[in-house]
Amino acid sequence: METISTPLLSLPHHLTPQTVNSNHDQPVLSFIDRCTNSNQLKQIHALMIRTGLFFDPYSSSKLFAASALLPFSSLDYARKVFDQIPKPNLYTWNTLIRVYASSREPIQGLLIFLRMCNESPYYPNKFTFPFVIKAAAEIFSLSVGQALHGMVIKASLGADVFISNSLIHLYFSCGYLDSAYGVFMMIGEKDVVSWNSMITGLAQMGRAEKALELFRIMEAESVKPNDVTMVGVLSACTKKLDLKFGRWVCSYIERNGIHVNLTLSNAILYMYMKCGSLEDAKRLFDKMEEKDIVTWTTMLDGYAKLGEYEAARRVLDTMPRQDIAAWNALISGYEQNWKPKEALSIYHELQQSKIAKPDEITLVSTLSACAQLGAMEIGECIHAYIKEQEIKLNCHLTTSLIDMYSKCGDIKKALEVFYSAERRDVFVWSAMIAGLAMHGQGRAAIDLFSSMQETTIKPNSVTFTNVLCACSHAGLVKEAKTFFNQMEPVYGIPPEIQHYSCMVDILGRAGLLEEAVEFIEKMPIVPSDSVWGALLGACQIHGNVELAELACGHLLELDPGNHGAYVLLSNIYAKTGKWDSVSRLRKHMRVTGLKKEQGCSTIEVNGVIHEFLAGDNCHPLSGEIYSKLDEIVMKLKSVGYVPNKSHLLQLIEEDDMQERALNLHSEKLAIAFGLLYGKASQPIRIIKNLRVCGDCHSVAKRVSRLYNREIILRDRYRFHHFSGGQCSCKDYW
Known part of the structure; x- marks a missing residue:
């Protein structure tokens, strides 16, 4: 049987660069496409250098393309081959940019592009731009993307559909919907990829209705959708939690003979789960011939989110491979449904089994469970694990640690984490302000907010909720009014219902009940149950029965099943000795089936x-x-x-x-x-x-x-x- 080494050894050794450069049909080149491993490719590389064939631009580009693109290729080796080529041709430059754009170092693709522009005689062509634009999208660089867009227009390539599709993806990656839509509208003959990019991008950015509208226009223009289109459409259905339309999409796929691959099956499964149709999801899952880790995890996550914990556990135990995403789904399901003890139990099982290694998502969910329970010893062990494993503290983990220590009662350790953080985003600042607030350190919380304003980080709605809570717990009425009145004119953040509730709570706790009522009457938005609940809570503190009855009445109009309202009013009656009223309220609760939350x-x-x-x-x-x-x-x-x-x-x-x-x-x-x-x-x-x-x-x-x-x-x-x-x-x- 012929082997690759035999012809290599039998090739003429008298080949010279001159004879090579004039002939692209060298026998050696035919063997490049037949390589099955890197050693064979390296043999050809060595022979090409020895014979001078490597110095022919066409021949070296063919070798380089194989070293970069074949299944066994190595980026490090491909880069070494590239660096040996005296004068890479445009195809070679494009190939290297392409490989880096899809690698873990997309920024290298941009650097190679700049080298090409500065060192080579070539100007980027229609094959260059899609790759380099992809590299910019991978690092979410809007400024680089806009510069590349300008070069595209200058090169008169704005009408190229492949480049336009790349620009749409770039702008969506950077969160610029209008720019993406502008590029889309400028495409003369849109292909299915153009429509898919827009539909998927709109769905991912929460514009589900617009995505579905675009799908209808696509149909009207007789562009045939494919499986990628339907994944985008299903994503929009999922965002809207529109099960009815999701089912219509499934029947549309069947009617139009669209190929249902594993990705599309997973999208349908995810839509059913998120829309709460467990039966549809089970039916699809059972008939799926091919399943991957996404399939299993989707089922597990869906069961966990719906509170079907035994079923979720069965899925985990049945999975062919239990990766960390599956464990995370179960831990997160418990934690988000206020079952922190169960979440911690699964975390301990994961650690003992050593089946998978906890990642950032595991640790964030587990720290949240510790915060709910006040389990600081466990939280400290997780913090120690993070240090031991040398896991870099990103903003998510930093926020979770601050929240855990704060809610477990150790504000000093929360501050240590805060001040040791290399990077602090708005959530890190907001978490620390919240921690100080719940510990009654109102002045310290306000001072921290002032420090935040000296940075480039802008406060958000949550920040102001936490600042107002700090004022509430410390009785800082004057300061609270100042912050509330500055929200929109100074910071551009319109007060929301939670901010109004905080102000009612602040005024009420301070005993300014009449002012609190006046504040509610002047609210530009309809008072919610939380607003009336804040007033009712203040009435309990100060024993104001008449105002409590008014607040409770409004609260029960909005939420008739609110047992807390009855309990608070009953407590106010009890504190003021109105035992007949207590009996009447508690009898009503018994008749209606409302139960007082038991102290725990x-x-x-x-x-x-x-x-x-x-x-x-x-x-x-x-x-x-x-x-x-x-x-x-x-x-x-x-x-x-x-x-x-x-x-x-x-x-x-x-x-x-x-x-x-x-x-x-x-x-x-x-x-x-x-x-x-x-x-x-x-x-x-x-x-x-x-x-x-x-x-x-x-x-x-x-x-x-x-x-x-x-x-x-x-x-x-x-x-x-x-x-x-x-x-x-x-x-x-």
């Missing part, structure tokens, strides 16, 4: 999360916990503590039962557990799902002094740092 507190000890409900006796150590609680109460009474029975929210006539009911609050059980089993050198960190009551707040202050322990308690609204008998909130919460 969690505490992390040695990396384990312990959960306590009000009056809980389910914990295996309940006996010891209640004995410790009795000891705490006795010690507190010995130094003058008197239970504040005005915080009882149910009518109990016997004094001893009243006191017992107060002692059953979940945060008191968590404090007792922390004193028993937490390390004396570490703060007792507690997370509560509801607002801490005044009696528990008083007990925590006294315990911090009596037992010389720092207690950090996060309730629904903010953090309380108890130390030496004082609280960081200064009793303003």
Whole structure:
């Protein structure tokens, strides 16, 4: 059988550059296309240099193209071949730009292009521009793209459909929809790629309706869509969550005989899942003959997002290859559906199995779960893992770490992460401002906002929400009014409903209830349930029954099933001794099936999360916990503590039962557990799902002094740092 080495050895050795340059039909060149590995190509390369054939521009370009484009090609080797060519022809320059544009170093394609323009006698042609424009798109460089667009026009190549399609892709990559559309409209004879680029780009930029409109125009102009078109159209359907139209698209594909490849099947599957049609997705998944990691992950992610966790787990266990994207889908599904314990359990399983290595998405989701639970020990382990693995802290991870430390009660560590960050975007700044706000450090949050203004980073809507929250928790009414009034005229950010809610909360907490009502009446947008909820919460703080009834009425008009509104009003009635009104409201809640959210507190000890409900006796150590609680109460009474029975929210006539009911609050059980089993050198960190009551707040202050322990308690609204008998909130919460 003939081998590639035999003819190489039998080639005439008397070939000279002169004879080679006049003949492109050299036998050696015919073997280049028959190479099956890099060693064979290198043999030909060596022979071409020895015989002088390499110095013929045509021959060297053929060798270079093979070294760059064949399946076994190596970019490093191809670059070395290129650098040996004395005078590369235009085809060779174009090929190198093309290879770099599709590589991990697209910027090298731009640098080669500049070298070509400066060092070679060639001007870029219609084959050069699509490759170099792609390289600019890969690095999202609008300025370079616009410069290339200018060169295209100067070279009278603006009508070339391939170049125009590349420019459309570039402008969409850089987020410039109008520029992309302008190029599209200038194309005389649009091909299917032109339409596909526009439809896909519009869908990806959230202009789903426009994408579907363009698809209808494409049909009207008798341009036959292909599988890529339908992927773009399905993406638009998915963005709109339009299942009905998505099903029509599927029937259209079938009617028009469009080839359904794996990519298109995955797009259909994703559309069904995102639009909530689990049955359609299952049916398609079961009949798909070919499946890849995207297929499996789409199913898993869909089940997880819809709360079908057992089904999601079955998919993970059945997958032929469990890559990190699949694990991320399950962790993220739990975390986004407020199941942080389950998310952390999957993360621990992933680490122990070592099937896949956690990536940035894994860590962001897991840190978010830690933040929800207040699981700082686990969060610290993740931070240590990031350092150990030398994972570079991008803005996503930095934001997640700041959020985790802030919500777990360690604002100092959150600040350490913030100040050590190499790069800070608006989300990093906003997260740190939010952290300071929830810890009651309003002045520090405002100072940080001032520092942000000295940088090039512009605040966004979220930043202002966090700044206003900082003002609310610190009682900074004057400052809040200034920031609110500056939002649109100074920063160009129109106040949204959350900003109005913050202002009502600020005024209400400060006792300016009438001003809060006047503010609501003058709002240019319709007050939402959050606005009336803020007013109702302020009424609870200040015991204003009449205004509470007004706020509750408006709130229930907007959200009749809001059990929190009934509970707040009931609590206000209870605090003011209106027990008949309490009974009436609670009877209504029983009849309508509305249930009060039960008080729940969690505490992390040695990396384990312990959960306590009000009056809980389910914990295996309940006996010891209640004995410790009795000891705490006795010690507190010995130094003058008197239970504040005005915080009882149910009518109990016997004094001893009243006191017992107060002692059953979940945060008191968590404090007792922390004193028993937490390390004396570490703060007792507690997370509560509801607002801490005044009696528990008083007990925590006294315990911090009596037992010389720092207690950090996060309730629904903010953090309380108890130390030496004082609280960081200064009793303003």
